[in-house]
Amino acid sequence: xxxxxxxxxxxxxxxxxxxxxxxxxxxxxxxxxxxxxxxxxxxxxxxxxxxxxxxxxxxxxxxxxxxxxxxxxxxxxxxxxxxxxxxxxxxxxxxxxxxxxxxxxxxxxxxxxxxxxxxxxxxxxxxxxxxxxxxxxxxxxxxxxxxxxxxxxxxxxxxxxxxxxxxxxxxxxxxxxxxxxxxxxxxxxxxxxxxxxxxxxxxxxxxxxxxxxxxxxxxxxxxxxxxxxxxxxxxxxxxxxxxxxxxxxxxxxxxxxxxxx
Amino acid sequence: xxxxxxxxxxxxxxxxxxxxxxxxxxxxxxxxxxxxxxxxxxxxxxxxxxxxxxxxxxxxxxxxxxxxxxxxxxxxxxxxxxxxxxxxxxxxxxxxxxxxxxxxxxxxxxxxxxxxxxxxxxxxxxxxxxxxxxxxxxxxxxxxxxxxxxxxxxxxxxxxxxxxxxxxxxxxxxxxxxxxxxxxxxxxxxxxxxxxxxxxxxxxxxxxxxxxxxxxxxxxxxxxxxxxxxxxxxxxxxxxxxxxxxxxxxxxxxxxxxxxxxxxxxxxxxxxxxxxxxxxxxxxxxxxxxxxxxxxxxxxxxxxxxxxxxxxxxxxxxxxxxxxxxxxxxxxxxxxxxxxxxxxxxxxxxxxxxxxxxxxxxxxxxxxxxxxxxxxxxxxxxxxxxxxxxxxxxxxxxxxxxxxxxxxxxxxxxxxxxxxxxxxxxxxxxxxxxxxxxxxxxxxxxxxxxxxxxxxxxxxxxxxxxxxxxxxxxxxxxxxxxxxxxxxxxxxxxxxxxxxxxxxxxxxxxxxxxx
Numbered sequence: 001x002x003x004x005x006x007x008x009x010x011x012x013x014x015x016x017x018x019x020x021x022x023x024x025x026x027x028x029x030x031x032x033x034x035x036x037x038x039x040x041x042x043x044x045x046x047x048x049x050x051x052x053x054x055x056x057x058x059x060x061x062x063x064x065x066x067x068x069x070x071x072x073x074x075x076x077x078x079x080x081x082x083x084x085x086x087x088x089x090x091x092x093x094x095x096x097x098x099x100x101x102x103x104x105x106x107x108x109x110x111x112x113x114x115x116x117x118x119x120x121x122x123x124x125x126x127x128x129x130x131x132x133x134x135x136x137x138x139x140x141x142x143x144x145x146x147x148x149x150x151x152x153x154x155x156x157x158x159x160x161x162x163x164x165x166x167x168x169x170x171x172x173x174x175x176x177x178x179x180x181x182x183x184x185x186x187x188x189x190x191x192x193x194x195x196x197x198x199x200x201x202x203x204x205x206x207x208x209x210x211x212x213x214x215x216x217x218x219x220x221x222x223x224x225x226x227x228x229x230x231x232x233x234x235x236x237x238x239x240x241x242x243x244x245x246x247x248x249x250x251x252x253x254x255x256x257x258x259x260x261x
Numbered sequence: 262x263x264x265x266x267x268x269x270x271x272x273x274x275x276x277x278x279x280x281x282x283x284x285x286x287x288x289x290x291x292x293x294x295x296x297x298x299x300x301x302x303x304x305x306x307x308x309x310x311x312x313x314x315x316x317x318x319x320x321x322x323x324x325x326x327x328x329x330x331x332x333x334x335x336x337x338x339x340x341x342x343x344x345x346x347x348x349x350x351x352x353x354x355x356x357x358x359x360x361x362x363x364x365x366x367x368x369x370x371x372x373x374x375x376x377x378x379x380x381x382x383x384x385x386x387x388x389x390x391x392x393x394x395x396x397x398x399x400x401x402x403x404x405x406x407x408x409x410x411x412x413x414x415x416x417x418x419x420x421x422x423x424x425x426x427x428x429x430x431x432x433x434x435x436x437x438x439x440x441x442x443x444x445x446x447x448x449x450x451x452x453x454x455x456x457x458x459x460x461x462x463x464x465x466x467x468x469x470x471x472x473x474x475x476x477x478x479x480x481x482x483x484x485x486x487x488x489x490x491x492x493x494x495x496x497x498x499x500x501x502x503x504x505x506x507x508x509x510x511x512x513x514x515x516x517x518x519x520x521x522x523x524x525x526x527x528x529x530x531x532x533x534x535x536x537x538x539x540x541x542x543x544x545x546x547x548x549x550x551x552x553x554x555x556x557x558x559x560x561x562x563x564x565x566x567x568x569x570x571x572x573x574x575x576x577x578x579x580x581x582x583x584x585x586x587x588x589x590x591x592x593x594x595x596x597x598x599x600x601x602x603x604x605x606x607x608x609x610x611x612x613x614x615x616x617x618x619x620x621x622x623x624x625x626x627x628x629x630x631x632x633x634x635x636x637x638x639x640x641x642x643x644x645x646x647x648x649x650x651x652x653x654x655x656x657x658x659x660x661x662x663x664x665x666x667x668x669x670x671x672x673x674x675x676x677x678x679x680x681x682x683x684x685x686x687x688x689x690x691x692x693x694x695x696x697x698x699x700x701x702x703x704x705x706x707x708x709x710x711x712x713x714x715x716x717x718x719x720x721x722x723x724x725x726x727x728x729x730x731x732x733x734x735x736x737x738x739x740x741x742x743x744x745x746x747x748x749x750x751x752x753x754x755x756x757x758x759x760x761x762x763x764x765x766x767x768x769x770x771x772x773x774x775x776x
Contacts, residue, residue: 084767085427087410087751088453088496089585089667089709092518092542092559229706234744235728237705 119244120187120258124218127153127205132214136172148172154179154249156197156213156221171212179215182255184223184243197255198222198240215255219245223257290365294318297364297376301330304347304385304676305693306628310334313379322363330384344384345735348373357698359735385676388716390602392759393776394731394740395721399761400439400773401745404432409765411454412752415478416597417461418604419756422763423478424771425452431466433481436761436773443481447474454495458511459503459598459617463527465513467495473515475527485530493518499548501568503598504618508610512568514554516543522556524571534571538564545587549633550595550621553649557584563637565649577647579655582640586668590634590692593673593715594624597757602715604758624675634692636678638666644680646695657695661688668710672717677734679720681708687722689734699737703730709751715759723750729764729774743774 017023035054042050081091136148150172157178163169185192202220203209215221222240230238243257269277299321300313310333316326323346331341346360348368360367360382368374407427414436415421421442425431431445431452450469457464457478464476472487473495494517501512512533513525522536522543541559548554553574554566563577563584589595599607599616607613625631634656635647644659644666664684671678671692678690687701687708706725713720719740720732729743729750747768755762762774 085408085410085451087709089544090751091453091494091496231706231726233727233747235705235724235726235742237726 119218119220119260121218121244121246124204124216127209127216129206132206132209133171150174151177151212151214152250153177154215154255156180156200156215158199158213173212177250179249179255182221182223182243182245182257184225184257184259185246186259186261188261193228195223195225195227198224201242215245215249217245217248220260221245221255221257223259225259290319290321290363292319294365294369294376297321297369297374298379299326299364300379300381301333302381302383304383307693308628316364318365318369318376321365323360326360326364326382342389343387345387346382346384348380349383357696386674387718388602388674390716390759392714392716392719394719394733395743395762395774395776396731396741397775398743398745398772399775400436400771402434402439402441402771402773403769404441404444404771405430405765405769407451408751408767408769409771410451410751412754412763412765412771413455413457414754414756414761414763415457415461416459416600416757418600419758419760421478422754422756422761422771422773423455423457423464423466424752424763424765425455425466425468426765426769427451429468429470431455431464431476432771433464433478434763434771434773436756436763439773443476445474445476445481445483447483447487448472450494454498454515456498456500456513458500458513458527459506459596460613461600463511465498465500465515465527467498467515469494471495471517471519473498473513473525475513475530484527488515488525488530488532490523490532490535491515491517491519491521493542496542496544497546499546499554501548502550502595502617502621504614504621505550505552505568506614508614514546514548514568516546516556518542520558520560522546522554522566524554524568536564536566536571536573538573541583544583544585547587547589547592547635548595549589550591550625551631551633551650553633555587555589555635555649557587557637559583561639563587563635563647575649575653577637577645577649577653577655579645579658580637580639580641580643584637584639585666586638588636588669588671588678590632590671590675591621591624592671593713593757594620600757602758624673634671634675636669636671636695638669638680640665642666642682644669644678644690644695646678646690659688659690659695659697661697661700662686664707667708670711670713672713672720672734673715674717676717677713679711679713679722681711681722683707685724685726687711687720687732689720689737701730701732701737701739703739703742704728706749709749710753712753712755712762714755715757721753721755721762723753723764723766725749727766727768729753729762731762745772746770 133149134152135146136150137143137146142148154177155173181194182197183192184195199222200213201222203214204218221243223243225241226239242260245257247256249255296315296317298313299316301310327344348358374380405426405428409424409426411425413423420437422434422436429448429450433443435442448468448470452466452468454467464478467473471491472489474487475484495515497516499514511527513527516522520539523532524534526533539558539560543556543558545557552568554568557563561580565575567574599613607616638644642662645655646657648656662682662684664682666680666682668681675692678692680688685704689698704724704726708722708724711722718734720734723729727746731741733740746766750764750766753764765771
């Protein structure tokens with residue numbers, strides 16, 4: 001490999017050969033011949049390397065030719081800037097259709113009765129009380145009757161919750177398993193947004209779990225969609241909307257849900 | 262045992278409280294206050310009508326003041342005009358006070374003025390007819406296959422309306438029966454702009470396919486082929502005002518994204534002139550009644566052109582971002598030309614031109630001069646009020662919006678400017694000096710367009726939040742909320758005779774609203 005720009009240095013000091021330009025021109029003129037000769041006559045590893053190099057060059061060449069052709073063609077009609085028609089004053093604006101500002105096209109389409117109760121996960125495995133609760137038997141009195149339970153699954157606890165005195169606290173919901181936010185996917189738009197959970201509406205396994213706010217797969221939760229900017233037909237901002245949990249939160253360490261629209 | 266009457270419900274209690282409050286407010290004016298000196302000023306010019314006159318406080322209600330002012334102005338009995346009175350504060354930062362029923366309750370009782378002072382009242386003439394607020398959806402007409410992007414009522418009456426849609430057609434609707442009249446097929450892409458000619462005989466449509474097309478408004482047939490010439494889509498259309506048209510040869514101006522404005526000879530279907538000079542997309546074009554064409558562009562400037570020879574007269578540059586929309590103080594007069602609220606149409610061509618000219622001059626004359634004011638809305642969250650015939654400096658800078666201002670409009674009597682912004686608010690400004698008057702709050706999404714009723718007492722606005730709202734200009738309150746659209750409302754128009762409001766949006770249905 002050449003060290004430093006010794007050729008340029010030499011040329012600066014001594015000038016070029018008198019026939020330099022002539023030689024360059026001739027070399028360029030014979031480039032095609034040389035390429036052809038090499039392609040036909042090289043063998044072994046050199047041939048392989050040569051073909052690789054030539055392949056890459058050809059790709060570049062084709063790209064350039066295509067770009068040139070496109071430049072020359074006069075296109076008939078300009079493409080519409082977006083799929084959905086927009087009025088003149090909304091064209092040329094960077095669309096605010098990012099995930100946060102979903103259009104109000106997202107509407108309650110649950111006009112039919114049947115669809116109203118249809119959820120993405122119609123059947124889920126039941127969870128027994130043995131699996132859900134761990135008996136707490138610390139302390140003398142508690143140990144005797146074993147009436148205290150700890151919930152072993154993730155829960156949602158509202159922010160206005162205060163613990164009862166230890167003596168009356170029948171269920172413990174561990175801090176580490178509490179969730180406040182859910183990753184909610186809009187099924188039609190395919191966007192996912194992290195939204196605050198408002199409440200647990202229905203845990204299909206057991207009404208008690210609903211009361212306790214247990215988050216298991218298939219649970220219906222209410223999420224705060226105000227930042228999505230959804231509007232009802234009467235022009236009010238939609239605030240809470242229901243979603244169904246689609247993953248097993250205790251396995252994943254997060255709550256994923258799908259919006260019920 | 263007698264039956265116990267249940268305690269009154271909350272609603273009953275509220276109603277009783279409301280009734281009590283209302284009844285309490287109806288008070289009479291004390292008769293022992295003597296008289297007060299009142300001086301009248303014209304809101305449009307700021308000039309006094311004459312020296313102050315002494316008015317008994319007990320009789321100083323709106324009706325009597327109107328009668329007095331009509332006499333002072335020398336109006337005949339058959340041309341009495343209703344007036345609106347406002348009191349401007351002495352200090353510049355104070356709020357203007359609207360005289361709602363009488364001087365005593367508006368000024369004297371709150372202690373703004375005493376009977377010792379001379380009260381200066383600014384008066385604005387109001388329309389002699391009244392437009393009722395639209396309150397119900399008269400028709401929801403399906404037909405368009407895609408979102409509706411533009412609507413316009415015919416200047417002739419409220420019975421026909423045209424709408425342009427994303428399904429590359431424009432449709433003419435019979436608003437009395439709520440049925441489609443004609444489908445104007447021909448464009449190959451979205452129809453972005455529609456405009457009725459001032460005499461209501463022709464419709465021009467501008468489209469995404471870079472062409473303008475002309476249609477017979479009565480028969481719904483195409484008048485010739487497309488007008489080709491623009492290299493990009495059409496953003497706005499403006500007809501030559503009726504009173505400056507060469508008889509039978511109206512011109513049409515079309516603004517385009519390709520940063521030019523083209524003026525078309527409608528009869529020969531040829532380009533008459535091309536106005537080039539803007540460096541960005543031209544967003545709005547307006548044809549003034551004094552032979553000037555106003556254009557606003559994305560290059561932050563507003564340019565004023567001579568419509569006769571297509572030369573540039575002025576460039577107004579004050580905006581810091583793209584200019585979205587323009588409104589002329591004479592827009593309404595130019596739009597309706599010789600059609601007025603009485604519904605009588607002059608019989609001959611010469612009379613029509615004379616009527617249109619008279620209408621325009623009445624609207625534009627301030628201090629015996631023809632003045633066309635201009636207001637421009639921009640992405641820099643501000644608006645500017647211009648008086649281009651006087652100076653290239655703006656009259657006022659209208660500050661207050663917190664996001665892009667999308668649409669701006671002058672009221673037909675030129676007393677107000679309404680602006681719709683993406684910050685969910687509609688704001689109302691004084692049309693004379695650009696002072697802020699009030700904000701109409703209520704929309705929960707970006708407001709796209711707004712439109713005054715013909716008597717300037719009401720304003721309708723369309724929004725992304727799927728509703729239309731009708732606002733009472735005087736009280737600054739919501740008059741009627743009009744939910745009903747399933748999706749964003751892109752376009753709204755109030756018919757020039759005030760009967761109906763037409764709106765269209767993303768839900769593909771045209772809705773006609775009436776009282």
